[in-house]
Amino acid sequence: MTPPKIWLSSPHMGEREEAYVAEAFATNWIAPLGPHVNGFEEDLAQRVGVRAAAALSSGTAAIHLALILLEVGPGDVVLCQSMTFSASANPIKYQGATPVFIDSEPDTWNMDPPALEEAIVACQAKGRKPKAILPVHLYGMPAKMAEICRIAEKYEIPVVEDAAEALGSSTGGRGCGSFGQLGVLSFNGNKIITTSGGGALVSNDEAMIQQARFLATQARDAAPHYQHSQVGYNYRLSNVLAGIGRGQMEVLDERIAQRRANFERYRTFFQKWNTRGYDIQLQEEQPGQFSNRWLSCILVDPAKNNGLTRETIRLALEADNIEARPLWKPMHLQPVFQDCAFYGGRTAAHLFDIGLCLPSGSNLTEADFGRIFASLAKCF
Ligand SMILES: *Cc1c(COP(=O)(O)O)cnc(C)c1O
Numbered sequence: 309m310t311p312p313k314i315w316l317s318s319p320h321m322g323e324r325e326e327a328y329v330a331e332a333f334a335t336n337w338i339a340p341l342g343p344h345v346n347g348f349e350e351d352l353a354q355r356v357g358v359r360a361a362a363a364l365s366s367g368t369a370a371i372h373l374a375l376i377l378l379e380v381g382p383g384d385v386v387l388c389q390s391m392t393f394s395a396s397a398n399p400i401k402y403q404g405a406t407p408v409f410i411d412s413e414p415d416t417w418n419m420d421p422p423a424l425e426e427a428i429v430a431c432q433a434k435g436r437k438p439k440a441i442l443p444v445h446l447y448g449m450p451a452k453m454a455e456i457c458r459i460a461e462k463y464e465i466p467v468v469e470d471a472a473e474a475l476g477s478s479t480g481g482r483g484c485g486s487f488g489q490l491g492v493l494s495f496n497g498n499k500i501i502t503t504s505g506g507g508a509l510v511s512n513d514e515a516m517i518q519q520a521r522f523l524a525t526q527a528r529d530a531a532p533h534y535q536h537s538q539v540g541y542n543y544r545l546s547n548v549l550a551g552i553g554r555g556q557m558e559v560l561d562e563r564i565a566q567r568r569a570n571f572e573r574y575r576t577f578f579q580k581w582n583t584r585g586y587d588i589q590l591q592e593e594q595p596g597q598f599s600n601r602w603l604s605c606i607l608v609d610p611a612k613n614n615g616l617t618r619e620t621i622r623l624a625l626e627a628d629n630i631e632a633r634p635l636w637k638p639m640h641l642q643p644v645f646q647d648c649a650f651y652g653g654r655t656a657a658h659l660f661d662i663g664l665c666l667p668s669g670s671n672l673t674e675a676d677f678g679r680i681f682a683s684l685a686k687c688f
Contacts, residue, residue, distance in 0.1 A: 310629050311628070311679065312629070313629050314630040314631060314667050314672070314676050314679065314680065315631050315669060316603070316633055316667055316668060316669070317499075317603060317667075317669050318497075318498070319497050319498075319502045320563065320669060320670045320671040321552075321555070322555055322556065322559035323555075324554075324555040324558055325551070325552045325554075325555030325556060328344060328552065328555050329548055329551045331344075331551065332344055332547050332548045332551045338546070338548055339546070339547055340546045340547065341525075341544065341547060342547030342550070343547070344547045344550035344551040344553075344554055345545060345546075345547050347550070348363050348545075348550040348551075348553040349361040349362065349363050349508070351554060352493065352508050352510060352557070355476070355560070356471075356475075356484070356485040356486050356491060356493075356510050357482060357483040357486045358483075358485070358486045358510045358511055358512050359513075359514050359517075360510070360511060360513075360514045360517035360518075361493075361508050361517065362510075362517050362521045362524065363506065363507075363508050364506065364509060364520075364524055364543045364544060364545055365505065365506060365542075365545055366496070366505060366506065366543075367395060367470075367472040367493060367496065367507035367508075368398065368494075369507055369524070369541070370492040370493065370507040370508060371396065371442075371492050372402055372541075372543075373509055373520045373524060373541070373543060374399075374440075374492060374509060374520075375399055375400065375402075375403050375405070375440065375468070376403065376523060377490065377516050377520060377523075378439060378440050378466050378468070378489070379439070380400070380405045380440060381404060381405065382404035383404070383405070383406070384403070384439040385405065385406050385431050385436050386400045386405050386406070386408070386438060386440045386441075386442060387408050387410055387424060387427050387431075387438045387465075388400060388407045388408070388410065388442040388639065389418060389419040389442060389443050389451075389470075390409035390411060390412070390638040390639045390640045390641075390650060391411075391412045391417060391418075391444075391446065391635070391638045391639075391656040391660070392444040392446065392470065392636055393472075393636055394639065394642065395472070396472075396639075397442075397639050397645065406648065407645060407648050408431065408648060408649045408650070409639050409645070409649070410423050410650075410652060411423045411652020411653055411656050412638075412652075412655045412656040412659060414659075415452070415592075416446075416450065416451055416452060417449060417591060418444060418445060418446055418449065418450075418452065419441075419444070419451050419456060420655065421455035421456055421459055423651045423653075424441065424456065424459055426652075427651035428463050432463075437465070438463075438465050439466075440467070440468050441456065441459075441465055441467045441468070442467075442468045442470060443467065443469060443488075445469075445473060445477055445484045446635075447473055447591060447599070447601075447603040447604075448474045448476075448500070448567075448599040448600040448601055448602035448603070449474075449591050449593070449597070450484050452594075453469075453480075453482075453487040454480065466488070466489040466490075467488035467489055467490075468488050468489070468491075468492065469484070469485055469486075469488030469490070470492050471485035471491050471492060471493055472496075472507070473499065473500075473602045473603075474602070475500055475501065475560065476500065476561070476564045476600040477597075477598060477599050478597075479597045479598070480596045485510050486510070486512070488511075489513065490516065491510040492507065492508075493507055493509075493510065494506070494507045495508075495549075495553060500560070500564065500567065500600055500602045500670075501553070501556035501557065502556065503550065503553040503556070504549060504552065506549050506550075506553060507545075508545075521544070523538070523540055523541055523543070524540075524541055524542070524543035524544045525540070525542075525543075525544050526540035526542060527539065527540030527541075528540070562670075563670040566670035566671075567602060567604075567668060568600075570601065570604050570667075570670075571590070571601045571604045573677060574590065574604045574606070575590055577684065578590065578606065581688050585614065586613050586614070586616070586688065587609065587612040588607070588608055589606065589607040589609075590606055590607075602668065603668040604665070605663055605664065605666065606618070606663070606666065607662050607663050608662050608663075609662050610662070616687060616688070617662075618634065618664040620687055621664055621684065621687050622634070622664055624683055624686050625666075625680070625683050625684070631667060632664055632665060633664070633665045634660065634663060634665070635659055635660050635663030636660070637660050638656040638657060640656075641660070666680070
């Protein structure tokens with residue numbers, strides 16, 4: 309008999325989510341506005357360390373609205389981290405703009421500051437000043453935001469910070485999502501907390517967040533009838549789902565602690581093999597960084613591991629009904645973005661070749677880890 313599936317990252321509800329949802333029903337606040345939406349926005353702004361948040365239907369919607377607020381339009385260039393989920397880059401295309409992809413650096417696996425500057429200089433030389441810079445905090449690991457922000461300020465280009473995977477992460481004591489003009493969060497089903505589907509735009513610029521809420525509710529002007537002077541969107545989060553989000557925010561710190569404990573278990577396991585002729589690398593925090601450890605990921609370079617590949621490990625886990633997945637395939641290697649420019653070297657491509665995301669849910673049990681480690685051990 310096949311044992312039950314162990315997922316990469318599955319939803320993990322706490323005790324209070326149902327009570328918040330029941331309250332939404334009891335008070336008939338089922339609409340895409342209401343007290344839970346306001347409460348969830350306050351919780352998020354406080355947690356990230358910004359003045360305001362707009363709760364939205366997805367992280368993708370948040371990135372789309374961020375680009376609209378920064379007036380990204382047809383023909384504009386947006387500099388986007390290549391190694392990421394496609395949702396970071398797709399909204400650039402929604403706006404008819406051109407993504408230009410930037411390589412990763414090996415420390416954090418995120419946007420490489422020198423490659424970013426090279427791309428800016430090259431674009432400016434062609435008379436195309438980039439409209440925005442879009443770094444990502446992959447798997448919860450903060451990007452080198454001090455360097456990225458310094459470059460952004462030097463060339464006066466706004467930053468949209470994709471913190472979809474990094475709620476609760478910080479660097480230099482500041483929350484991920486609070487560095488850019490606009491920050492993006494996601495509450496999709498597999499993220500560190502979930503509303504089943506949802507996202508948020510966060511910022512210290514309250515006027516921008518107000519404008520995001522306006523655009524997300526069909527851009528309705530103040531009038532007794534429906535009056536519109538701009539194209540609007542239906543991107544607001546419902547009050548029911550925001551209720552789930554409020555419950556999830558109460559357990560966020562617990563979830564981070566559980567995921568960080570997962571990472572330490574993997575570290576201990578692989579260290580044992582590394583003393584026996586293997587060299588499995590993990591995604592390490594740099595000084596001052598704190599990762600929420602959304603996913604625990606490893607690098608398996610066959611040249612340093614007696615020919616062992618990440619694919620051998622993935623297939624061994626799959627045979628035991630355990631889900632693992634290669635790292636994000638860089639956008640500049642994706643068929644849909646094959647015509648886009650790319651700056652940097654082979655770091656992102658190499659990470660994709662040798663990287664694997666391991667089961668990382670905050671609800672993994674002792675028994676689950678027993679199965680995971682037994683399955684992994686077969687590979688060594
Ligand atoms: C999940 C994710 C998104 C998109 O969020 P959704 O809520 O699924 O639309 C964007 N960027 C990154 C890096 C993500 O992981």
